[in-house]
Amino acid sequence: MTVKENFENAKQQYEKWGINVEDVLKKLKNVPISIHCWQGDDIGGFEVNQQELSGGIDVTGNYPGKATNPKELRSDLEKALSLIPGKHRVNLHAIYAETEGEVVDRDAIKPQHFENWVNWAKKNGLGLDFNPTLFSHPKADDGLTLAHPNKEIRDFWIRHTVASRKIAEYFGKELGTSTLTNIWIPDGYKDIPSDRLTPRKRLKESLDEIFSVEIDEKYNVDAVESKLFGIGSEAYVVGSHEFYMGYALKNNKLLLLDSGHYHPTEVISNKISSMLLYSDELALHVSRPVRWDSDHVVILDDELREIGLEIVRNDALDKVRIGLDFFDASINRIAAWTIGTRNMIKALLYAMLTPNDYLKQLQEDGNFTERLALMEELKTYPFGAIWDYYCEQMGVPVGESWLDEVKSYEETVLSKRN
Numbered sequence: 001m002t003v004k005e006n007f008e009n010a011k012q013q014y015e016k017w018g019i020n021v022e023d024v025l026k027k028l029k030n031v032p033i034s035i036h037c038w039q040g041d042d043i044g045g046f047e048v049n050q051q052e053l054s055g056g057i058d059v060t061g062n063y064p065g066k067a068t069n070p071k072e073l074r075s076d077l078e079k080a081l082s083l084i085p086g087k088h089r090v091n092l093h094a095i096y097a098e099t100e101g102e103v104v105d106r107d108a109i110k111p112q113h114f115e116n117w118v119n120w121a122k123k124n125g126l127g128l129d130f131n132p133t134l135f136s137h138p139k140a141d142d143g144l145t146l147a148h149p150n151k152e153i154r155d156f157w158i159r160h161t162v163a164s165r166k167i168a169e170y171f172g173k174e175l176g177t178s179t180l181t182n183i184w185i186p187d188g189y190k191d192i193p194s195d196r197l198t199p200r201k202r203l204k205e206s207l208d209e210i211f212s213v214e215i216d217e218k219y220n221v222d223a224v225e226s227k228l229f230g231i232g233s234e235a236y237v238v239g240s241h242e243f244y245m246g247y248a249l250k251n252n253k254l255l256l257l258d259s260g261h262y263h264p265t266e267v268i269s270n271k272i273s274s275m276l277l278y279s280d281e282l283a284l285h286v287s288r289p290v291r292w293d294s295d296h297v298v299i300l301d302d303e304l305r306e307i308g309l310e311i312v313r314n315d316a317l318d319k320v321r322i323g324l325d326f327f328d329a330s331i332n333r334i335a336a337w338t339i340g341t342r343n344m345i346k347a348l349l350y351a352m353l354t355p356n357d358y359l360k361q362l363q364e365d366g367n368f369t370e371r372l373a374l375m376e377e378l379k380t381y382p383f384g385a386i387w388d389y390y391c392e393q394m395g396v397p398v399g400e401s402w403l404d405e406v407k408s409y410e411e412t413v414l415s416k417r418n
């Protein structure tokens with residue numbers, strides 16, 4: 001049977017539940033995923049003065065062929081994008097500036113340092129998102145940045161974050177789609193603090209100063225990302241969930257939920273509906289924590305399906321900015337992007353092929369038996385046939401055949417790198 005014939009059979013089964021599969025596919029095409037550039041080079045960036053990765057995050061593995069310059073990174077991203085259905089966005093960090101050999105410190109970065117990225121995004125029909133980089137820098141060596149007791153250090157990072165928002169504004173203007181600037185800082189303490197409040201007051205003041213520089217939301221929207229702990233900040237993180245949830249809601253900023261930034265049994269899928277009751281928009285870093293915030297490649301597990309369902313069943317596809325955040329250097333990095341991003345899209349498709357209104361009604365009626373029975377049966381519906389057809393329609397490889405392309409790229413391109 002051909003992909004199309006399989007699709008036609010599968011379609012009938014979903015149509016039984018009143019799902020218009022063709023409409024679903026049309027809608028899915030327009031859902032962008034923000035693909036993080038840093039999977040391609042293990043969060044190295046291209047600053048002239050290269051620094052060790054810091055900030056309490058870690059990339060493990062030494063798979064050959066990582067991108068060593070912006071051209072290589074863009075070429076790798078293009079390869080991955082050619083294997084992923086749909087039109088997406090690319091998420092950059094400030095350390096991916098191109099300064100042509102000149103040392104430009106973080107507080108002096110300018111839109112011109114991202115011109116190549118913008119031209120590339122235009123050529124490839126991509127949106128761009130952005131992140132100031134408040135780690136891997138001598139001024140972040142003691143694990144404190146915007147909450148630092150030393151005003152000079154705080155001011156440096158305030159200037160960097162403002163400069164980053166201006167770069168994001170430039171992206172938004174050039175590309176005609178608002179950039180998401182996400183602020184994540186590592187600040188915290190390894191051991192039990194004697195004062196939790198003072199650093200949080202300082203972080204609040206730094207953020208207030210950063211956001212006092214107004215930027216039209218048509219071009220840039222800001223998000224703040226919380227964390228539970230990091231390596232070296234096990235006992236206390238200044239920007240905790242409660243800190244940023246409060247800050248975001250009070251100051252009309254987006255809260256960014258990262259799947260790896262909560263207690264081991266706590267899931268972000270359960271937070272989406274609550275946040276959307278109080279905030280027009282929400283941002284996500286979809287990741288996969290294994291025992292800690294390990295940033296494994298996203299797989300199609302229960303939590304990913306639940307994230308997809310919460311976005312779709314709450315009619316929030318245009319309210320949730322879906323970004324990815326994983327970095328695995330133990331496997332081919334282009335495969336990592338491809339696996340993780342295809343899975344994110346699969347989770348959305350799965351959710352869109354679910355009779356959500358009917359299931360909601362069962363719950364309202366107290367019919368929990370049918371709710372559970374149906375939710376379980378739907379798991380073995382021929383979802384794969386619809387996915388394959390979607391890939392075929394979008395001109396990307398069907399099933400695991402994308403792996404052949406990655407292997408051949410590895411042979412002809414990656415293996416030639418130092």
Ligand SMILES: C[C@H](O)[C@H](O)[C@@H](O)C(=O)CO
Pocket residue numbers: 038043057131184225227258285293325
């Ligand atoms: C590189 C990213 O900014 C970083 O992963 C951040 O988003 C994070 O999740 C830190 O744990």
Ligand SMILES: [Mn+2]
Pocket residue numbers: 184225258285325
């Ligand atoms: Mn994150």
